[in-house]
Amino acid sequence: MTSLAADLRRARLIAFFLPLLLSAPFLHRAFFVDDGYFVRIATWLKDHPSAPYDFRADDAGRDTLGWEKSGFVRMVNPLAQHYYLALLLKIGGGRIWVLRLGTALLTGFGAVALFELARRWTSHPLAATALAAVSPAWWGTAHSLLIDSTMGSLMLGGVYLFIRAAETDSLGRSIASGILLGLAILSKYPAVFAFPLTAAWWFLYRKKSGRPWILVVSWVIAAGFLIGYSVWTARLYGRPHILAASARMVHEFGWPKVVVLLVFFSGACLPAFAAWLTAPRRARALALVGAAAMAFFFAGPRGGFDVVGASLLGLFIATAVLFLANVAGEYRGWIWPRDAFVAAWIFGFFAMMLSVMDWVAVRYYFIVAPAAAIAAVRLVEQTAAAPRRILAVLLAGSFLVGGAVVYADYRQAEASRALVADLRAGGFTGGPRHFYLGDSFTMSYLRAEGWSPCFADTRLEPGDWILASEVTMPLVWLNREPVTLKPLVSFDFPTRFPIKVMDYAGSAGFYASVWGALPYTWSRGPWERYQLYQVVARRENG
Structure with missing residues (x-):
């Protein structure tokens, strides 16, 4: 084996194992959000x-069906990821760390x-690979059981093979690309972004x-996966799943969403953040002036945020x-087609996100993290x-911030498991x-x-107990309930660690911007605080 081939093999192994090493300390993380x-x-x-x-x-109710008999779809995603988790359950006997390792392995292939x-x-x-891997979008998702790492890794592999098929006129690579893109789409529908991207x-x-x-073979195969799944679900439930779920996925444009998209x-x-080192001095x-002006506005009476949040x-x-602006402004120095493609990847992602979901x-x-990393480099x-x-400076800073965020995610998730003891x-x-509230x-x-x-x-009656979370995802509708509550005891999980991923008062909504406008x-608050109440009276006319 030549020195060049050995170096390339070593680099590929580093790329593969990097997400696994980053996720290794967090494989025993408690369930959080949709896990x-x-x-x-x-x-x-x-x-x-x-x-x-x-x-x-x-x-949104106790023991509700994933697809109601009325036709209402609660689970808006296809289930390729969940079949993969089912396979891991058979292999690992229900061990959660096996499931998390399984999703991290897919991220390793995506990193390659x-x-x-x-x-x-x-x-x-x-x-470039390391910059993407240590970003919260990758590091915080790789070992979660959420769908995006599976979808993203499969899609990334499919896009790479599509590009290689174009470079080599390889039918085999085109077929493999179509299979990976099809599996990505059947993990989560936003992977259809791969069609305009390729x-x-x-x-x-x-x-x-x-x-x-x-x-074209790649596109036909990927589309065939989607069509096949649609036909199958139509036979089972009377309507293709993608059509039944589309009403909950596509939403109108709004300027607040643009702002949140940029923030996240x-x-x-x-x-x-490389742009602070590479953009023209005037830009x-x-x-910097714009950041200060926006901070001043958001901290004012019309913004409503505290100084830190603003x-x-x-x-x-x-x-x-x-x-x-830096990516677009360097177009005169672009090397075609690669730099134009990376720019299309980034801006195309924004165009797609503006039409789906009301939150991010x-x-x-x-x-999009891979494109952002390549563009930054x-x-x-x-x-x-x-x-x-x-x-090196950019990577060190990203590692520190990404690590702090993922550690905070781990500790805030742990509170719900520690609460049981x-x-x-x-x-x-x-x-x-x-009863318990919260997510x-x-x-x-x-x-x-x-x-x-x-x-x-849920109709609350005198004598009921209510256990409510107060930091991550408090349910504000409880304040409107016509009941009188008596505090019984609180359970605090204090910390001096300053980063929080979910903090309603601090406007942090790592898992959904509906909980906060910041990722x-x-x-200075705790990881979580739970308050146990007892209902002492109900006001029927309240």
């Missing part, structure tokens, strides 16, 4: 693979695909391709705008006299009228202890 929900679905699929949406879960793209388009491919490469590369028809972009994709000065909003928005989450940026290579030094120690056992999936550990989930349509925040 428990997806395990419940996978447990159902393990024994009932031919009835995919007949599972029951506490989704990213490395292969980066080594064609940059002079520092491992730096079409952009086909257009940019068309004059160099000897047999462009080969690439630079918070989730830390390579965007950086304008961005400052972070200003910083994240200014960083995103500066980075996007850090994990949604998994599919290219900007450094184009503008810096000592690119390695700049990339505290309740037992205090003699507060479950019962049919002992019904995050709090699912209490379900096994005999507690019941409480929803907006994470700086807070």
